[in-house]
Amino acid sequence: MKKITSIFFILFLVLSSLSFAQTNNNLNQTDEKGQKQGYWKKYYNNGNIQYEGEFKNNKPVGVMKRYSPQGYLKAELKYIENSQKIYAKFFYPNQNIEAEGLYIGKLKDSIWQFYTEDNYLINKVSFKLDKKHGLEEKFYLVVKYQKNCCGKKVKSTDYL
Secondary structure (H helix, E strand, O other): OHHHHHHHHHHHHHHHHHHHHHHHHOOOEEOOOOOEEEEEEEEOOOOOEEEEEEEEOOEEEEEEEEEOOOOOEEEEEEEOOOOOEEEEEEEOOOOOEEEEEEEEOOEEEEEEEEEOOOOOEEEEEEEEOOEEEEEEEEOOEEEEEEEOOOOOEEEEEEEO
Protein backbone atom coordinates (compact mmCIF):
# COMPACT_ATOMS: atom_id res chain seq x y z
CA MET A 1 0.00 0.00 0.00
CA LYS A 2 2.86 2.37 0.83
CA LYS A 3 4.39 1.68 -2.59
CA ILE A 4 1.16 2.60 -4.42
CA THR A 5 0.79 5.79 -2.37
CA SER A 6 4.40 6.74 -3.15
CA ILE A 7 3.88 6.13 -6.89
CA PHE A 8 0.74 8.29 -6.93
CA PHE A 9 2.55 11.04 -5.02
CA ILE A 10 5.48 11.04 -7.48
CA LEU A 11 3.09 10.97 -10.43
CA PHE A 12 1.22 13.94 -8.96
CA LEU A 13 4.47 15.93 -8.55
CA VAL A 14 5.57 15.18 -12.12
CA LEU A 15 2.21 16.16 -13.61
CA SER A 16 2.04 19.33 -11.51
CA SER A 17 5.48 20.46 -12.64
CA LEU A 18 4.60 19.74 -16.28
CA SER A 19 1.45 21.88 -16.14
CA PHE A 20 3.40 24.69 -14.41
CA ALA A 21 6.09 24.53 -17.11
CA GLN A 22 3.45 24.72 -19.83
CA THR A 23 1.86 27.86 -18.40
CA ASN A 24 5.27 29.57 -18.15
CA ASN A 25 6.10 28.58 -21.74
CA ASN A 26 2.90 30.29 -22.93
CA LEU A 27 3.74 33.58 -21.21
CA ASN A 28 4.79 36.68 -23.21
CA GLN A 29 4.55 35.12 -26.68
CA THR A 30 4.73 36.93 -30.02
CA ASP A 31 3.79 35.59 -33.43
CA GLU A 32 5.86 35.62 -36.63
CA LYS A 33 4.85 39.28 -37.19
CA GLY A 34 6.14 40.23 -33.73
CA GLN A 35 2.62 40.84 -32.37
CA LYS A 36 1.76 40.01 -28.77
CA GLN A 37 -0.43 36.93 -28.44
CA GLY A 38 -1.88 35.28 -25.33
CA TYR A 39 -1.19 36.03 -21.68
CA TRP A 40 1.45 38.67 -20.90
CA LYS A 41 3.11 39.83 -17.69
CA LYS A 42 5.64 42.64 -17.55
CA TYR A 43 7.71 43.56 -14.48
CA TYR A 44 9.35 46.72 -13.14
CA ASN A 45 13.11 46.70 -12.51
CA ASN A 46 12.37 46.24 -8.78
CA GLY A 47 10.66 42.89 -9.54
CA ASN A 48 7.08 44.07 -8.95
CA ILE A 49 4.56 43.34 -11.66
CA GLN A 50 3.80 46.27 -14.02
CA TYR A 51 0.88 44.79 -15.94
CA GLU A 52 -0.84 41.53 -16.80
CA GLY A 53 -3.48 40.56 -19.31
CA GLU A 54 -4.40 38.88 -22.57
CA PHE A 55 -3.41 40.07 -26.03
CA LYS A 56 -4.73 39.11 -29.45
CA ASN A 57 -2.93 40.47 -32.50
CA ASN A 58 -1.03 42.99 -30.35
CA LYS A 59 -4.24 44.41 -28.80
CA PRO A 60 -5.41 43.89 -25.22
CA VAL A 61 -8.56 41.78 -24.83
CA GLY A 62 -10.62 41.13 -21.72
CA VAL A 63 -9.25 42.43 -18.40
CA MET A 64 -5.88 44.17 -18.24
CA LYS A 65 -4.47 44.99 -14.80
CA ARG A 66 -1.82 47.65 -14.25
CA TYR A 67 0.16 47.99 -11.04
CA SER A 68 2.24 50.71 -9.40
CA PRO A 69 6.00 50.30 -8.90
CA GLN A 70 5.15 49.75 -5.19
CA GLY A 71 3.04 46.71 -6.12
CA TYR A 72 -0.57 47.81 -5.59
CA LEU A 73 -3.30 47.55 -8.24
CA LYS A 74 -3.46 50.92 -9.95
CA ALA A 75 -5.93 50.31 -12.79
CA GLU A 76 -8.22 47.63 -14.13
CA LEU A 77 -9.18 48.01 -17.78
CA LYS A 78 -11.91 45.88 -19.36
CA TYR A 79 -11.56 45.84 -23.12
CA ILE A 80 -14.86 45.22 -24.88
CA GLU A 81 -14.40 42.77 -27.75
CA ASN A 82 -14.65 44.13 -31.32
CA SER A 83 -14.91 47.67 -29.97
CA GLN A 84 -12.75 50.61 -28.99
CA LYS A 85 -14.61 50.84 -25.68
CA ILE A 86 -12.67 50.28 -22.49
CA TYR A 87 -14.29 50.34 -19.04
CA ALA A 88 -11.68 51.66 -16.60
CA LYS A 89 -11.33 51.67 -12.83
CA PHE A 90 -8.46 53.46 -11.12
CA PHE A 91 -7.49 52.70 -7.53
CA TYR A 92 -5.90 54.47 -4.58
CA PRO A 93 -3.04 52.68 -2.78
CA ASN A 94 -5.60 51.49 -0.18
CA GLN A 95 -7.45 49.77 -3.09
CA ASN A 96 -10.56 51.97 -2.89
CA ILE A 97 -11.78 53.21 -6.26
CA GLU A 98 -10.40 56.63 -7.25
CA ALA A 99 -12.30 56.99 -10.55
CA GLU A 100 -14.28 54.91 -13.00
CA GLY A 101 -15.69 55.43 -16.45
CA LEU A 102 -15.52 54.60 -20.13
CA TYR A 103 -12.84 55.29 -22.72
CA ILE A 104 -13.39 55.16 -26.44
CA GLY A 105 -9.90 54.57 -27.74
CA LYS A 106 -7.76 56.74 -25.49
CA LEU A 107 -10.42 59.41 -24.90
CA LYS A 108 -12.75 59.66 -21.88
CA ASP A 109 -16.40 59.31 -22.83
CA SER A 110 -19.72 59.14 -20.97
CA ILE A 111 -20.13 59.83 -17.24
CA TRP A 112 -17.05 59.41 -15.06
CA GLN A 113 -17.31 59.09 -11.28
CA PHE A 114 -14.61 60.24 -8.89
CA TYR A 115 -14.25 59.20 -5.24
CA THR A 116 -12.32 60.22 -2.14
CA GLU A 117 -9.72 57.90 -0.70
CA ASP A 118 -12.32 56.98 1.94
CA ASN A 119 -14.65 55.77 -0.85
CA TYR A 120 -17.12 58.68 -0.92
CA LEU A 121 -18.47 59.79 -4.30
CA ILE A 122 -17.42 63.42 -4.79
CA ASN A 123 -17.86 64.14 -8.48
CA LYS A 124 -19.69 62.98 -11.60
CA VAL A 125 -18.43 64.43 -14.86
CA SER A 126 -19.81 63.89 -18.35
CA PHE A 127 -17.14 63.57 -21.07
CA LYS A 128 -17.30 63.49 -24.85
CA LEU A 129 -14.08 62.98 -26.83
CA ASP A 130 -12.02 63.62 -23.65
CA LYS A 131 -13.58 67.03 -22.99
CA LYS A 132 -16.10 67.90 -20.27
CA HIS A 133 -19.54 67.90 -21.84
CA GLY A 134 -22.85 68.65 -20.16
CA LEU A 135 -23.54 68.75 -16.46
CA GLU A 136 -21.04 68.14 -13.70
CA GLU A 137 -22.27 67.09 -10.28
CA LYS A 138 -20.25 67.72 -7.12
CA PHE A 139 -20.99 66.10 -3.79
CA TYR A 140 -19.88 67.53 -0.46
CA LEU A 141 -19.45 65.40 2.59
CA VAL A 142 -20.73 66.87 5.85
CA VAL A 143 -19.34 65.60 9.13
CA LYS A 144 -21.63 66.05 12.12
CA TYR A 145 -20.95 65.45 15.77
CA GLN A 146 -23.88 64.64 18.00
CA LYS A 147 -24.20 63.50 21.56
CA ASN A 148 -25.75 60.12 22.17
CA CYS A 149 -27.97 59.23 25.12
CA CYS A 150 -24.94 58.85 27.39
CA GLY A 151 -23.42 62.24 26.49
CA LYS A 152 -20.66 60.79 24.26
CA LYS A 153 -19.78 62.57 21.02
CA VAL A 154 -20.74 60.49 17.95
CA LYS A 155 -19.47 61.26 14.47
CA SER A 156 -21.85 60.84 11.55
CA THR A 157 -21.35 61.68 7.88
CA ASP A 158 -23.82 62.67 5.23
CA TYR A 159 -23.88 64.34 1.83
CA LEU A 160 -24.88 67.98 1.53
